[in-house]
Amino acid sequence: MQYWLFKSEPFKWSWEQQKAKGKVGEEWDGIRNYQARNNMRAMELGDRAFFYHSNEGLDVVGVAEVSKLSAQDTTTDDERWDCVFIRALADVPNPVTLKEVKANDALKDMALVTSMRLSVQPVKRDEWVEVCRMGGLDPDSLKPV
DNA sequence: GCCAACGTTGGC
DNA sequence: GCCAACGTTGGC
DSSP, rough: OOOEEEETTTTSOOOHHHHHHHGGEEEOOOOOOHHHHHHHHHOOTEEEEEEETTTEEETTEEEEEEEEEEEOTTTTTTTOOOOEEEEEEEEEEEEEEEHHHHHOGTTTOOHHHHHOOEEEEEEOOHHHHHHHHHHHOOTTTTBBB
């Protein structure tokens, strides 16, 4: 299983809205960046992802999973752009802020810090575990600790 | 709201 | 294929 992080501006698409979509999940449309798209193409069903609020909040608020493999982005006819669906799995009990991530030496190589503008990014297993720990979530069961 | 970082576009 | 201009992202 691979791990990822999706950024969203909460006033455009928030974690609350994502959760409201339930098990069906929602298309992660609108990505117009090759690196972000390539990351989505590399995703497999059941891959886990952090849900990060950018612009406002600036924190990791939830965990989602890939519920549909990358396919044509329905908001464009341009065949270059495709995207996955994700569905909400669990809240992060204590949302992990960007500030906390930056202050944690174990996370200094996280894409969130090094590739600030990339909106769909890979997360390493040890980074995943560390952010879960900070957020008060068991990384495997996704139950609060 | 500003602006730095950086990805994309298009002229040459 | 270079690079300047431009647009967008996203932290502050």
